[in-house]
Amino acid sequence: MNKTTFFSIAILLILFGGCRKAEQWFPFNPQKSEGISAIDQSHWLDAPAGKSGFLTMDGDHFKFENGAPAKFWGVNICSEKPYVSNEEAILWVDNLKSYGINAVRFHKFTEHALTGNSSVDLDSAMMRNFDFFHNQLKNAGIYYGWSPIYGHKPLPGDSARLINYSEVINSGLKDHLKSSTIGLVNFAEDLQDLQMELILNLLNRTNSVSRQKYADDPALLFVEIQNEDNIYFATMQQTLETCPTYRSILAKRFTDWLMRKYGTQEKLISSWGSENFNFAREFSKDTAQWHLQKRNICPIANHGVFDYEYKKAVDANSTMPLYLLDMLSFLNIQQQNFYDKAVTMIRSTGYKGAIVASCWQAGSGVSHFYNLYNDFKTGIVDRHNYSGGGTGHSLKPGKVNNESMLKVPGSGLLSTGLQKVQGRPFVFSEWMSLTPNEWTAEAVPLIAAYGMGLQGWDGSFAFASNNIKFSNTVQSGNHGVYNVESPLHLGLYPAIANMIYRNDIQEGDLLGTRNVNIGALEKGVIGFVEVSDQSGDQKSFRSTIPQEVLAIGKFPVAFTSTFIPTKSPELTQWLDTINHIIKASNGQLEWHYGEKPWFSINTPGTIGFVGFLPSSPVIIGPVNITSKNEFAVILVSCMNPEETIQTAKQLVITTIARAKNTGMEYNENHTELLQVGNAPLLLEPVKLHLTIARKGNPNVTILDHMGYKTTNYLKPKDEEMLLDGEKTHSIYYLLEY
Numbered sequence: 001m002n003k004t005t006f007f008s009i010a011i012l013l014i015l016f017g018g019c020r021k022a023e024q025w026f027p028f029n030p031q032k033s034e035g036i037s038a039i040d041q042s043h044w045l046d047a048p049a050g051k052s053g054f055l056t057m058d059g060d061h062f063k064f065e066n067g068a069p070a071k072f073w074g075v076n077i078c079s080e081k082p083y084v085s086n087e088e089a090i091l092w093v094d095n096l097k098s099y100g101i102n103a104v105r106f107h108k109f110t111e112h113a114l115t116g117n118s119s120v121d122l123d124s125a126m127m128r129n130f131d132f133f134h135n136q137l138k139n140a141g142i143y144y145g146w147s148p149i150y151g152h153k154p155l156p157g158d159s160a161r162l163i164n165y166s167e168v169i170n171s172g173l174k175d176h177l178k179s180s181t182i183g184l185v186n187f188a189e190d191l192q193d194l195q196m197e198l199i200l201n202l203l204n205r206t207n208s209v210s211r212q213k214y215a216d217d218p219a220l221l222f223v224e225i226q227n228e229d230n231i232y233f234a235t236m237q238q239t240l241e242t243c244p245t246y247r248s249i250l251a252k253r254f255t256d257w258l259m260r261k262y263g264t265q266e267k268l269i270s271s272w273g274s275e276n277f278n279f280a281r282e283f284s285k286d287t288a289q290w291h292l293q294k295r296n297i298c299p300i301a302n303h304g305v306f307d308y309e310y311k312k313a314v315d316a317n318s319t320m321p322l323y324l325l326d327m328l329s330f331l332n333i334q335q336q337n338f339y340d341k342a343v344t345m346i347r348s349t350g351y352k353g354a355i356v357a358s359c360w361q362a363g364s365g366v367s368h369f370y371n372l373y374n375d376f377k378t379g380i381v382d383r384h385n386y387s388g389g390g391t392g393h394s395l396k397p398g399k400v401n402n403e404s405m406l407k408v409p410g411s412g413l414l415s416t417g418l419q420k421v422q423g424r425p426f427v428f429s430e431w432m433s434l435t436p437n438e439w440t441a442e443a444v445p446l447i448a449a450y451g452m453g454l455q456g457w458d459g460s461f462a463f464a465s466n467n468i469k470f471s472n473t474v475q476s477g478n479h480g481v482y483n484v485e486s487p488l489h490l491g492l493y494p495a496i497a498n499m500i501y502r503n504d505i506q507e508g509d510l511l512g513t514r515n516v517n518i519g520a521l522e523k524g525v526i527g528f529v530e531v532s533d534q535s536g537d538q539k540s541f542r543s544t545i546p547q548e549v550l551a552i553g554k555f556p557v558a559f560t561s562t563f564i565p566t567k568s569p570e571l572t573q574w575l576d577t578i579n580h581i582i583k584a585s586n587g588q589l590e591w592h593y594g595e596k597p598w599f600s601i602n603t604p605g606t607i608g609f610v611g612f613l614p615s616s617p618v619i620i621g622p623v624n625i626t627s628k629n630e631f632a633v634i635l636v637s638c639m640n641p642e643e644t645i646q647t648a649k650q651l652v653i654t655t656i657a658r659a660k661n662t663g664m665e666y667n668e669n670h671t672e673l674l675q676v677g678n679a680p681l682l683l684e685p686v687k688l689h690l691t692i693a694r695k696g697n698p699n700v701t702i703l704d705h706m707g708y709k710t711t712n713y714l715k716p717k718d719e720e721m722l723l724d725g726e727k728t729h730s731i732y733y734l735l736e737y
Helices: 086-098 124-140 156-161 165-169 189-203 236-242 244-262 265-272 274-278 303-315 322-347 365-378 412-419 440-454 490-501 547-551
Strands: 055-058 061-064 072-078 103-107 143-147 220-224 354-356 381-388 426-434 459-465 514-516 530-535 538-543 557-559 581-583 589-592 598-602 606-612 618-620 623-626 631-638 650-656 659-662 672-675 678-683 689-692 699-703 709-714 732-736
Touching (some): 072 143, 072 426, 072 490, 086 124, 156 165, 236 244, 244 322, 303 530, 381 538, 412 538, 426 440, 440 598, 490 606, 490 650
Parallel strands (some): 103 143
Antiparallel strands (some): 618 623, 650 732
């Protein structure tokens, strides 16, 4: 057909919680078939991983040694999972490859393979499985990074090496961090040497399959010094109080630092204020006896205190007290000394890839920017965040955070981007929108379009991949609500990975920088206000720089050699506060915020709708969408790297809404989960009427839940097609022109 025609696709409306019945949701039934799936993305992987050399930092972004640019869309594989059998590793890699995953972050895996009497020796049989898994990934074109330690746990054989082994193993922390080096390792050199020896043993290990030393393996993207830890950590003070020997070491160092700065006790008291020698007794019980000559002045190390004092100073239009600023200046030095030492030790193995200091923030304001500066000086800036969820880390009845992140632009997971620093790649190495929030499908396209695309983030590693196949409930058997293998997450990867690797979405304009000078920071001066709100793993930022900037363009932190005032950006050309519309500076994304929020993607290779559907048709470039679904993710994708939606012989339409367990029940306003339910997992069908203005009339094939062709076809009738999602039980459709 040589003239421009239109075709329409309609999938019947199925509402959840309204007049529709639960049985109209259909079971999710992914089955592996012969041949190649129509949504297979393995062609994007350039095997073997490492063929372009080691990963390097090139200003704001990554590149390989041969100059090729690099961007990673990956997942976490955790705990004992890096040691699975060879048979399972083969299946797992095959699945990762087919969904376009080009990188894996192996996380907190060393503690699960400890053997013998020392914490630096790993079980030889488990490590052979570890080697095989790595080699399979490499041969498939999938890179890997290491997050090996989350609170290193010394064993009795290490006791002679430690200043006080008994204190460390009785440090008073809870759960999996008990009896670990977390917090203390940031200043205690004996613990640093022990922890780093384990990392060096890994790097110096020769892979038993590839016969290559890991330090020489360019498929190893990054090495992380420590996971979710820093010297400002919230549990640090508790640890110090239960480890008096180590507390004394820190106190002596700090007192010597104060002596060099102030010289006498009298000058110190005059500068700090005599009243501040009796502050915060609950954190430092001996403050009344503090004296330079006794070398017993111990800094508070708790970002909760620093956060509180910073916010109080902001409210009073003042700066934090000098004694706290001195403590932070000193802690910054201790932290950087550890990271510099760790980098030197890692480089001594010959490893040339990227290094991550840690991946955790430290409250608001001054402590936050000191911590960010430590990470910036060391290597990649890497962060974690989560959203949604309910009661605890597992799915159980109770209160539900059922807000959509789209309601407030720049909130939730996207707010993590305010920690992007100019001159460094930015990686989001742990994140997930957590069930029983009903809108979790919004997270993948949000992070891909606005994070990896508009903001130019360089890596994403969702938390966590748990198995070689999709989960049969909304929760994972291994990591509870942290579930990559949900169809609301992994089911979106084919369209999203394709969009990322083809670079469909251009980076936004640089709208300015949030300038931070370390010299001014020592005096408590930042130049703008930025505070963090944190509840466990879930964090959000609020700034005097409008957070809507994250939906428009880039406005990173810049560490400057001199103090430069930060100017708030002028956003009126992109921000329509009357109609609640934000247009991205790249012209490809549009965010409609408020009570029924949604955003659109409009690129030559991908067109998408994400969020709550309006009553009127939505027009996105050549695509017109009408639906009575309350919420949906609708993606029209060209799967060919060299073609566009207007020219491709094949297009894939992805339609995903909500999921629930069989028997899963909420209260009337969906703020509380009443029943968890069981397998099988049920999907809400999407009803949509969609037209695409382009030449030719397509044939439409209904695909199964893993993207394989079925024998069910539909042909246009009077230039329209009617797809009944309740009858097709499909989330993917193949259009062939």
